[in-house]
Structure formats: structure tokens, C-alpha cells
Amino acid sequence: MTLKEVKELLEAEIITGTEYLEREVKTAFACDLMSDVLAFVDDKTLLLTGLVNSHTIRTAEMMDISAVVFVRGKKPDEDTIRLAEENEIAIMSTPHIMYVSSGILYSKGLKGAQIVHK
Amino acid sequence: MITIKLSYQIEKDDFTRAGQASSSIKKVLKQLGIDAQILRRIAIATYEAEMNIIIHSEGGFIEVNIDPEKVNIIAEDRGPGIENIELAMKAGYSTASEKIRELGFGAGMGLPNIKRCSDEFQIESTVGKCTRLEIVIYNP
Numbered sequence: 644m645t646l647k648e649v650k651e652l653l654e655a656e657i658i659t660g661t662e663y664l665e666r667e668v669k670t671a672f673a674c675d676l677m678s679d680v681l682a683f684v685d686d687k688t689l690l691l692t693g694l695v696n697s698h699t700i701r702t703a704e705m706m707d708i709s710a711v712v713f714v715r716g717k718k719p720d721e722d723t724i725r726l727a728e729e730n731e732i733a734i735m736s737t738p739h740i741m742y743v744s745s746g747i748l749y750s751k752g753l754k755g756a757q758i759v760h761k
Numbered sequence: 762m763i764t765i766k767l768s769y770q771i772e773k774d775d776f777t778r779a780g781q782a783s784s785s786i787k788k789v790l791k792q793l794g795i796d797a798q799i800l801r802r803i804a805i806a807t808y809e810a811e812m813n814i815i816i817h818s819e820g821g822f823i824e825v826n827i828d829p830e831k832v833n834i835i836a837e838d839r840g841p842g843i844e845n846i847e848l849a850m851k852a853g854y855s856t857a858s859e860k861i862r863e864l865g866f867g868a869g870m871g872l873p874n875i876k877r878c879s880d881e882f883q884i885e886s887t888v889g890k891c892t893r894l895e896i897v898i899y900n901p
Contacts, residue, residue, distance in 0.1 A: 678868035681805050682877075686797075694865045701780035702865070705787065705804040707797065730784075 644668055644753050646710050646733055649689060652747050653737035655712060659724050660733025666709050670756040673714075673745045677702040685756040691744050695719050700726045700734075709733065714741045765793070767825040771814040771838075776864065779815050782823055783808040793827065799900060802878040803832055806896050809871040810836035816861050818892065831880075834896040842888035850876070850884070 647664040650657060657664070672683055673691035680690060680702050690708045692699055695717045703711050704726075710733040713719065718736055719727075727734050737744050749755075767789060769782035787804045795803070807823060814821045814836060821838030843849045850872050857867025876882045881897035 675865060676868050677865035678870040678874075681809060681874055682870060696864065698776075698779065698864055698866070701784065701808070704784060705780070705801070705808045707801055 644748070644751065646689075646735075648751075649710070649712065649748065649753075650735055652751055653712060653735070653739060653744055655735040655737040658713075658719060658734040658736055659727050660710070660731070660735075663709065663731070663733040666733070668710060668753065671745070671748055671753050672756040673741055679758075680706060680708075683756045683758045688756045689748075689753070691741060691748075693717060693741055695723065697723045697726050699723070700730065700732060703727075703732050704730045710735070712737055712744065714739060714744050763828070765789075765827040767827075769811075769823045771811055771821050771823060773815065773818060773820040775815055779812060780808060783811050786823075786825055790827065790832070795832075795900060799832075799898060803834070803898050806875045806878040806898065807834060807836075809875045810834070810894055810896070812866055813871050814838050816857055816866065821891075829900065831900055832898045834894075834898070836894040836896070838892050840889060840891055842890055843884075843886040843892055844888055846884055846886055 646666050668689040669687040670685045671689040675692055675694040688708055689710050691712045693714050695713050700723055713736045716738045786807050790800055818838030819840050824835040826833040848854050852873045853869040855867050855869030861867040879896045880899045883895040886892040
């Protein structure tokens with residue numbers, strides 16, 4: 644699924660990274676706990692979260708996550724946007740809650756990211 | 762043999778700069794052409810270690826030594842040390858505050874996650890003195 648499709652399905656607003664809309668995501672992960680985000684293993688994963696601060700972007704950077712969707716209409720501050728720009732990470736904001744956002748994407752074929760059990 | 766050495770001071774409670782050391786390490790290693798999967802494991806290990814020093818310690822440093830075969834990471838703090846290492850290594854065990862949890866951390870996954878990402882992992886801690894992690898990740 645491309646970020647453009649994600650944007651349309653979630654009726655999301657692009658906060659930064661309009662130039663990356665052709666990027667593809669193969670799986671998604673939805674949570675507010677960055678410790679959990681650091682435990683998955685897939686490539687090309689989309690992160691949906693309600694945690695809006697620069698640590699979300701730092702975590703995305705570490706995990707090679709190329710796009711973050713903030714749910715429930717949340718908007719990041721300037722520092723967070725700048726950090727995303729520096730690291731070429733796209734950010735969008737959807738009015739939907741996390742559950743609905745996940746459901747929409749899942750029903751359109753975007754599967755969950757694999758995590759390691761160890 | 763050429764070894765590249767990187768060193769970063771990490772301050773206690775410095776949430777504004779949290780992740781900068783790990784970000785810088787990741788960027789250097791990427792320029793050196795390290796495989797993306799290996800790079801991600803290194804990034805996770807250094808980031809978790811950096812957050813641990815910021816959250817739990819009096820401050821410390823992260824040192825990375827890169828040679829063609831492996832990446833060696835030392836993360837050492839100035840205390841207060843870990844009383845029960847076995848418990849700290851247990852997934853889900855955490856002593857982090859509510860404030861830390863609000864930032865999305867403190868789930869008690871840091872040390873187990875570092876170990877998972879490592880090919881060699883050692884932790885030593887003396888209460889009242891320091892905690893030292895030594896992490897080795899092979900570069901195939």
C-alpha cells in the first residue's frame with residue numbers, strides 16, 4: 644500500500660513529507676508505547692500512534708519507519724516536524740481513533756508487523 | 762586494521778536531546794555501508810541503552826568501536842547501579858516513573874531488547890557505583 648492510499652483511506656492530512664507519498668508500506672504497527680515499537684522486526688512498516696512527541700520520530704528513525712500517522716486528529720509541534728524532515732519521515736494526522744484507523748487499513752489488506760517473541 | 766571509535770556523553774534526565782547519540786551513531790554506520798538489518802539492531806541497542814542512562818542513571822557515556830568484523834558498544838553510567846540484574850533483565854519489569862511512561866518508555870523491555878539485538882551481551886552492575894553494558898554485534 645502506498646502512503647497516498649493510506650492518506651486517502653484515513654482521510655488524513657499530510658503534516659510533512661508530501662514528496663514521499665509514493666512510498667510503499669508492507670505492514671503496520673499501532674501503539675503508544677515506544678518500547679513496543681522497538682521490538683518489531685519488519686521492513687517498510689507504518690506506525691500509527693497517539694503519542695505525539697519527538698521521541699516518536701526518534702523511535703521511527705531507529706526502526707527505519709518511513710511514515711507515522713498520528714491518530715485522533717493529533718498534531719505534532721514544530722520540533723517534532725523538524726526532526727521528521729531531517730530524517731525524511733512522512734507524518735500525517737487522521738481524525739479517526741486508533742481502533743478505526745487500524746481497522747480501515749487492515750480491511751484493505753495492510754497486515755500487522757511481525758514481532759519477535761524471545 | 763582500522764578501528765573507528767565514537768564516544769558520546771549522556772546526561773541524566775536530558776529528554777530534549779534523548780536519542781541524539783544513537784541517531785549520530787546510526788548515521789555514521791550507514792555511511793560506512795553497514796547492512797540495513799545489522800544497522801537496525803545496532804540502532805535499537807544503542808537507543809535503548811541511551812534511554813536507560815537518561816532515565817535511570819546519574820549520567821554516563823556510550824562508546825562505539827567499529828572494525829570490519831564487528832561493532833562493539835560500551836554503555837556505562839555513574840550509578841546508582843542495579844540491585845537485582847536478573848529481575849531487571851526480565852521482560853516487563855520496570856522501575857520507571859509515570860512521567861517516563863507518558864513519553865512512551867519504561868515498559869521494562871529495554872535490557873531484554875538490547876540482549877535480543879546482540880550477538881554478545883554482558884551486563885555488570887555494582888550498587889552505588891555503576892552499571893556497564895558491553896554489546897557486540899557481528900558485521901558479516
